[in-house]
Amino acid sequence: MFKIFQYTLFDLLRSRWTLGYLGFYLALTSALAFLSGDTSKVVISLMNVVLILCPLVASMLGAMYYYNSREFIELLLAQPLRRTHIFWGQYFGVALSLSLSVLLGVGIPLAAYGIWASGEIWNFFVLLLDGVLLSFIFSGLAFWIALRHENRIKGFGLAILAWLFFAVIYDGLVLLLLMEFRDYPLEAASICLALCNPIDLSRILILLKLDISALMGYTGAVFRQFLGSHWGMALSLGALLLWLTTPALMVRRIAQRKDF
Amino acid sequence: MIAIRQLSKSFGSLEVLKGIDLIFDKPGCVTAVLGPNGSGKTTLIKALLGLVIPDGGIIEVDRQNVRGQWDYRARISYLPQAARFPENLTVRELIDFVKNIRRGQQSQEERFIRLFDLEPHLDKRLGNLSGGTRQKVNIALALMYDCPLWILDEPTNGLDPLAMVHFRELVQEARAQGKIVLITTHIMSLVEEIANEVVFLLEGKIHFQGTIQALKTQHNQQSVERAIASILSGGASFSANGHSAQVQQLALSM
Numbered sequence: 266m267f268k269i270f271q272y273t274l275f276d277l278l279r280s281r282w283t284l285g286y287l288g289f290y291l292a293l294t295s296a297l298a299f300l301s302g303d304t305s306k307v308v309i310s311l312m313n314v315v316l317i318l319c320p321l322v323a324s325m326l327g328a329m330y331y332y333n334s335r336e337f338i339e340l341l342l343a344q345p346l347r348r349t350h351i352f353w354g355q356y357f358g359v360a361l362s363l364s365l366s367v368l369l370g371v372g373i374p375l376a377a378y379g380i381w382a383s384g385e386i387w388n389f390f391v392l393l394l395d396g397v398l399l400s401f402i403f404s405g406l407a408f409w410i411a412l413r414h415e416n417r418i419k420g421f422g423l424a425i426l427a428w429l430f431f432a433v434i435y436d437g438l439v440l441l442l443l444m445e446f447r448d449y450p451l452e453a454a455s456i457c458l459a460l461c462n463p464i465d466l467s468r469i470l471i472l473l474k475l476d477i478s479a480l481m482g483y484t485g486a487v488f489r490q491f492l493g494s495h496w497g498m499a500l501s502l503g504a505l506l507l508w509l510t511t512p513a514l515m516v517r518r519i520a521q522r523k524d525f
Numbered sequence: 526m527i528a529i530r531q532l533s534k535s536f537g538s539l540e541v542l543k544g545i546d547l548i549f550d551k552p553g554c555v556t557a558v559l560g561p562n563g564s565g566k567t568t569l570i571k572a573l574l575g576l577v578i579p580d581g582g583i584i585e586v587d588r589q590n591v592r593g594q595w596d597y598r599a600r601i602s603y604l605p606q607a608a609r610f611p612e613n614l615t616v617r618e619l620i621d622f623v624k625n626i627r628r629g630q631q632s633q634e635e636r637f638i639r640l641f642d643l644e645p646h647l648d649k650r651l652g653n654l655s656g657g658t659r660q661k662v663n664i665a666l667a668l669m670y671d672c673p674l675w676i677l678d679e680p681t682n683g684l685d686p687l688a689m690v691h692f693r694e695l696v697q698e699a700r701a702q703g704k705i706v707l708i709t710t711h712i713m714s715l716v717e718e719i720a721n722e723v724v725f726l727l728e729g730k731i732h733f734q735g736t737i738q739a740l741k742t743q744h745n746q747q748s749v750e751r752a753i754a755s756i757l758s759g760g761a762s763f764s765a766n767g768h769s770a771q772v773q774q775l776a777l778s779m
Contacts, residue, residue, distance in 0.1 A: 272622050276611040336609035340666075343574045343603035344626050347595050524536070525576040 266350035266357075269341065273358025277330070283362050286322055290370020298378040304385040305475075308392055311371060312471050315392060316464055319399040320428050323363050327407025328424040330359050332417040339525050352520040356408045356513065360401040367396035391474045395467040398505050402463045403428065405512025412519045431464045439484070452487045459484040460500075463508045470501040526550040527573065527674070527705065532582035534568055541565045542572070543729040544582070552703035555696060557716040559709070559753060560726035566709050567606070569726070570676055573707075574603055586674070599630060604667035606678040609659075612652025616643060616662055619651060623666050630670050637665035640691050656683040664688075668695060675699055675706040681715060693719060713750035723749070725756060732756060 297307045407424040414420035459465045473494045488497035532545040558566045571577040586597045641661035660683045696719045725733040744752040
């Protein structure tokens with residue numbers, strides 16, 4: 266698996282997409298850090314970008330990479346390699362190349378700005394952790410969707426739809442649900458609903474760390490009220506790790522049965 | 526040695542392979558697997574390599590049932606039909622990659638780089654290569670290991686005349702070395718030149734299996750191309766209610 270992972274990573278680190286993505290984060294973080302001057306505000310601004318952009322780019326690139334390497338996968342499958350190792354190697358290669366873009370694109374300008382000396386260092390680490398987890402989760406989901414659908418337009422469309430669902434539609438549905446059942450106690454239900462959305466979980470994780478009540482929203486506030494900041498963070502991080510392993514296991518399951 | 530027993534495979538309601546029985550055990554024998562588009566030849570080859578998982582039947586390579594196995598592929602040189610590689614890697618990196626996967630096996634990449642004149646392209650990105658050069662890289666990658674079994678799917682796609690000559694020589698050499706070679710192609714003159722035997726698939730069943738000479742004699746024809754055409758048009762003669770049009774269509778797609 267390591268050989269496939271190594272070559273996928275190497276291939277992607279030289280791709281225009283990955284370099285463009287890295288360049289975007291470098292430019293955005295530099296601009297925010299050097300123009301704003303307030304590291305706390307920079308982390309919050311970056312959080313909003315990371316929560317939307319990481320899942321979107323991971324969904325697009327995950328599906329695109331699978332479909333573009335479809336014939337190459339056939340060549341790899343004819344080599345003395347385990348099926349699971351081929352797909353996991355590719356998946357981890359894609360996810361890590363995206364994670365490196367986030368880590369370096371956000372990390373280098375903030376390190377140059379002097380984040381180490383500020384009190385925001387742990388918030389900054391949680392932001393980077395969010396970026397990495399979302400890159401892994403959504404590229405895994407995209408790989409899973411792409412493996413299930415031979416038609417690349419359908420697969421690509423569904424990967425983008427999954428992003429749209431978790432980034433936009435899901436919050437609207439939760440809001441409707443909370444409005445509809447506002448006469449009932451909804452705390453436990455809202456925690457469960459938040460656990461089902463990795464973008465919400467990432468938002469809650471960083472907002473609990475930042476401890477900014479105004480931005481938490483209903484579910485974030487419930488997390489803090491019922492679990493406290495530390496347990497709330499532990500629960501959201503645990504749920505995110507579950508989100509991380511589920512697509513990887515689904516990729517394995519499909520890879521073992523699929524005809525190429 | 527490859528032994529296939531009662532191999533069947535369906536994709537949804539489409540039955541592609543219908544209980545195929547085949548044995549490839551003659552050293553130095555080049556077998557052309559022929560058939561019109563959709564006859565099941567690519568599915569048969571992919572099932573052999575484990576790319577397609579059969580619904581039923583057994584495939585054995587050197588008496589080992591290959592179901593769920595992967596290490597037997599170290600004894601197979603496979604040339605896929607489409608030569609698409611990661612676009613950002615160079616030719617040299619790709620060759621190193623395959624060598625890394627097959628670590629422990631002796632490779633002869635230098636010979637193939639010289640033979641197909643790939644030296645000037647070694648440091649070029651694969652995405653920038655022409656179709657013909659990519660096919661040469663494809664052949665070099667597939668054949669640079671000394672495997673006892675070769676499976677070649679449409680090997681001459683995009684090759685220039687000189688590369689075609691080299692390819693024919695390589696197959697003749699493999700034959701002399703006692704390798705078992707399976708080849709699919711739509712070029713009947715190539716079949717006539719390099720193959721000893723023919724397996725003709727039609728609608729998921731073996732319609733003919735034997736030597737080239739037997740094929741010609743059986744159908745009373747001078748060339749393989751005409752003999753194959755005769756099989757297809759012969760199918761039309763005993764079919765009824767519009768099936769002849771289907772067979773005619775199959776002949777056209779060859």
